[in-house]
Amino acid sequence: MSYRIAIASSDGESVNQHFGQAGNFLIYEVSEGHVDFIEDREVIFDPEIHTQSDANFERVTILLSDCKAVFVLKIGERAIRYLLVNGIKSFAVNFSLNFIFTTLIKRQNSRIKLL
């Protein structure tokens, strides 16, 4: 079974963006034994909408709606809950993308799964 994840990274090597301030999310698809890069999704900031507002959370949630999880450097409690009720788990980590991918591939056949 494959699923998509979003990673807040500006360099494609490590998670280095705060959820609210991330200008883009890298979307990857995790399948049996491998991870494929799908696309780089840009977050269009609206100067009328505050980054901590529900309206902004909703825009980002829609942007990531096909993902099961999002990896960010930091994320606020409200944003965590907003994402969760919309079926997206969030992980505040400072890992490299490589570590995330290898762990998720390893976990696919273990009892401890991301999903």
Added chain:
Amino acid sequence: MSEILDEPRYVCALGGAQSVQAIYRAVPIFHSGPGCAARVSGSSSGTGYLATNTFPCTNIAETEVIFGGEGKLYDIIENSLKVIDGDLFVVLSGCTTEIVGDDLEQVVGDFKDADKPVISVNTPGFKGTNYEGHEWVVDAIINQYLTRLPKGEKIKGLVNIWGPVPSHDPYWIGDLRELENLIREIGLTPNIIFGEHRGIKNLNKVPLAEFNLLVSPWVGLNNVKLLEEKFGTPYLHYPTLPSGAHETSAFLRSVAQFAKIDLAPIEEIIALHEEEYYYHLERNVSVFFENRTASKMFSTVSTASRALSVAKFLVNDFGLMPNKQYITENVPVEHQDRIAGYFKEFRYGVEAETIFTTDGYNIQEQIEKEYYFGPPLIVGSIFEKKIAKKLNGNFLCVSSPFQQKVVLHSSYVGYHGGLKFLEDLFTGVYQTYN
């Protein structure tokens, strides 16, 4: 094999952290979920230099379950060393991190050159109770800390005392201090690592002792064996926590004999104590035996250590007859036959049947069926209060879960401990019927 356990009287192995807390300025670091520290300590270990709410904890959540928590543990240890002024840091693991497979030893190994000693102990709840956790904590301290100390000369007359389990046993500290007093009275120097302001200073003296004294039926037996293996220190295993004249006098004689001390002056000390002790018993005989509500038979529902101590006192000193004795701390199977044997060594050939069970429902059901020749006396935990009341019996709470009275430093050990036990017992009798 799984079943529902009603009214457990112990917590999981992570409760061994209470023994770390009992070493002054030792810091337990929890590699577990955020609730574990509070759950295993409850209200029993109280506050102090460090307490439940200030222990460092890695707050394991989903991220660490998926990606491992070793990185987070490293950060927490590193920062704890910076902000907590402690003498010994002990990392303890909970169930979650053990299932995930975090390697504690490897992470702790990175701190071998730290200013303060950092050691680790695996205490997942599925592996045992807090009584076993206590043993593992002491074992870890021996293996990872004491063996790395520079070798020193043995100190003549120095005796390490082990036995009462810190915090979980409400009378632990009073009992330890009373044991200390008794040992000091016969001319030896006691050394206990637990309790106020002893800490690392006493811990460092452990390998230098002339012998180890274990006053407990089973908890700590592995520790004194390990100390013998590592430092060649012999040990005396005295299974009964002495309470009252009969057992305390026997205890003093055994220790003196083991330490090869001249018995004549010891007999003088014993005679003096016994004179005082029996004076108090004699002048209160009317309270004890002319009280129509006093019980003739009793059951204990407690840890092996407390049950044995109370049973020996009530039979040998006070002349009550034992009904079944319920041992509730999930004693490892290898110790059970030996412990059951201790309950067959009362004076006058009196024997008691021991039941090893952890289930409150099972215990109360059996107590209700037994015949006690009048109102039963139940000596147990707060869980037994209801059944004692139902049977119009007498009740004394001596073990965890306690919440019955506040115990600061009182003790049921020694000559004074026996008298204190009677005070508490008959205060209960008076309060029930007056």
